[in-house]
Amino acid sequence: METRRVGSLGVSVVGLGCNNFGGRLDEERTRAVIDAALGEGITLFDTADNYGNTRSEEFLGRILEGRRDGVVLATKFGGWREDLGREGGARPEYVREAAEASLRRLRTDRIDLYQLHTPDETTPIADTLGALDELVREGKVREIGCSNFTAAELRQADGAARASGGARFVSVQNELNLLATDDVDDGLSKAARLGMAYIPYFPLASGLLAGKFRRGEPLPAGTRVAGWPAERRDEQLTDATWDRIEELTRFAEERGHSLLELAFAWLLTKEPVASVIAGATAPEQVAANVAASRWRPPASEIAYP
Ligand code: NAP
Secondary structure, rough: OOOOOOOOOOEEEOOOOOOEEEOEOHHHHHHHHHHHHHHHOOOOEOOOOHHHHHHHHHHHHHHOOOOOHEEEEEEEOEEEEEEEEOOOOOOOOHHHHHHHHHHHHHOOOEEEEEEEEEOOOOOOOHHHHHHHHHHHHHOOEEEEEEEEEEEEHHHHHHHHHHHHHHOOEEEEEEEEEEOOOHHHOOOOHHHHHHEEEEEOOOHHHHHHHOOOOOOOOOOOOOOHHOOOOHHHHHHOOOHHHHHHHHHHHHHHHOOOOHHHHHHHHHHHHOEEEEEEEOOOOHHHHHHHHHHHOOOOHHHHOOOOO
């Protein structure tokens, strides 16, 4: 599998999003998905301390035991904590506490990519970067990244890191897919200008870009989308969304490809996308995603959608 750079790390261009683990997937099903990913040559695993209410990290720690050195483990801190009833935030003392807890759950001595899940407006970014820099110096973290940052927030963080001479964010993870394109002109272009890697999240729009949903037909049972509360379904599955899905499907099929292939190609031809961390609930999905990622048309051919 092709690899790209996230700072000093080499990551597979198809990664595995781990937010189903410990929530919709129990440990046995999680193991089947992880084994399939490793078998397909996926090396990047993206989790967070709050996925599955900490179980995603716990499962990864147990399942990857003995195979840790072959993978790039990315996790996050600072997002919503069910147990606290609020976001963890990014205060320096908390950064260390959260990192130590993730290291324990992941059963490892280092986190390869440690990401701030979401900006914390109450903590100066320079303070957070200082705490992260200490973890890097101690060897507990190899690279640091951020998530849900706007272009302005990226610029500010990069300026603060350069001023201090300490560790800088080498990646940003924001929402980007063919149904949510706003970040193209914001985080993505800023990341390119700052020389950061970009990791798009919800790359398949929670499965809507996998090609398994049709307007007017029942949502396939057991899918994430079918499990959404009615309010969310109504909000997301509008006529405009179905129009767009149909338009994209036609666009892909006219070129002899599937919607799933287009979803990967559209992201992988965008600079500076490093890895498409699609989530999966079954080994077959992992295999389909890796196969779909092999279509690499010139960016100009798929510039329109
Ligand atoms: P996603 O990758 O857009 O969609 C994943 C879902 O698509 C799967 O759960 C599965 O749903 C379906 N799917 C995947 N491959 C398929 C295939 N080949 N055929 C049919 N269905 C397929 O959404 P995501 O997993 O939420 O996002 C990816 C990762 O991004 C997460 O795991 C997480 O690591 C990260 N993320 C980060 C943030 C952040 O704030 N930083 C936010 C969200 C996500 P079914 O249940 O229908 O099988």
